[in-house]
Amino acid sequence: MARTLSKRDIELLLKLAPECNTLICKGSENAYRSILPPVTNHYVKDVDDFVMRLDRLTDEEFVTLIDMIRDGKEGFCCIPDEYAEILIEQTLRRVGSEAGNELYALYETGIQCM
Secondary structure: OOOOOOHHHHHHHHHHOOOOOOOEOOOOOOEOOOOHHHHHHHHOOOHHHHHHHHHOOOHHHHHHHHHHHHOOOOOOOOOOHHHHHHHHHHHHHHOOHHHHHHHHHHHHHOOOOO
């Protein structure tokens, strides 16, 4: 579900993509409505870069992001497959198998694209 980014959302976005200097998508000229799609589609260079960016998040911040995905508040199914795989792997490692398996199922359905 598309939403307006909260102050906390913007903090997470900027931690993952500190080079982000606008909350407007240059391609569509629409405001960002989630965190992961802008990060993976506009700022991440490759898989290693995405891993490095996710590693910037504290465990609490990472869990917050995962909880937003689980609650349908964060775009997850719109990110490229290779980045979804990395996020699922990190979720399995940092949060646990239940959360990782749930993310995998959500990604497979493809219904949470924002």
